[in-house]
Amino acid sequence: MSESKIGEKALDSVIDEMIDTVANSKDEIFLIGEQSRDEFSQLQEELKETKQQVLEIIEDGDNLEQKVRFSRMRLSEVSKHFDKYSEVEIREVYEQTHQLQMDLSVRREQEKQLREKRDDLEQRLRRLNDTVEKADELGAKISVVLNYLNDDFRQVSEALEDAREKQAFGLQIIEAQEEERRKLSREIHDGPAQMLANVMLRSDLVDRTFKQRGPDEAMKEIKDVRRMVRSALYEVRRIIYDLRPMALDDLGLTPTLKKYLATVEDYNEGLQIQFTSHGREDRLHTKYEVALFRLVQEAVQNAVKHAEASIIQVSMEQKNDFVNIIVKDDGKGFDTSEKKEKSFGIVGMKERIEMLEGEITIESEIGQGTKIGIKVPLTD
Structure with a gap:
């Protein structure tokens, strides 16, 4: 048996052992994330109520403090003119002043405790938010690894004879897939998930508004909730479309x-996109259509999100043996000689091009926009 075959069998054996451990960890991390989100929402509501209590007790304490000052002035007046007041009147003034001072002391202690509770809740919310973000990121990584171990890696294993080449190629695939999953996770967390969490909080507010401020104010809250639900639905549909139109x-x-x-x-106010198509328009093989769509999608999203472009020009030319695509924008541009951290979008585009044995060129200058050229040969 050749050394490459032995290496592949040994690697497959290691993968089988890893799959069970990774699969068990995935559900646990997901559960941690969901529990943290639930606790986060509860603490947010508790913090809101605590802040309101702090404001109320401060106001109550200030009123008591004013009453104490007046009572002390009264007590001083009685003390100066002791002979003008009866013993009962003197005792009443003294007891009233003493009671007000006791009440004020209790209020200030309650205020201190509520402030400490508020600060503690804010710290716990920050820690929980960090936990949720880390759980989401780790869950996305584990999903990528599990999917890779179960499917992609075995397919690559069959295609590559050399174990070392197989490992290097696999790591590139993991990096590209991991970033796609992370982007999806961030979009869901920052979009629909956040909107739905707000809907839950606002729905509780509707009932309270109806009881405290009447049906007209409650209807305004209901309209806001409907608007938030519509926005969440739009975001979900957009994400599904991005996954696979x-x-x-x-x-x-x-x-x-x-x-x-x-x-x-x-969707982007003030943005103009010009699209032109030349040459053949018949159907391509699925692998080319999906890859070319993703390449244009990534280039356009980069121009919208990072370049802050106002005009984007997309042109496509389809010949018998190749496809040319140019994506040009008037955005802020960048220095192509400077390596940017976390430029996963460009990395992903280059990897797709390499898989199709194509070419990609990137021309950009600061303040002069960006031009991306893509050429893919049609071999099928």
């Missing part, structure tokens, strides 16, 4: 790009 399977690359770019233009 159904039009790509039904209509092909060119119509899907037109629809996608029009949607991006509508």
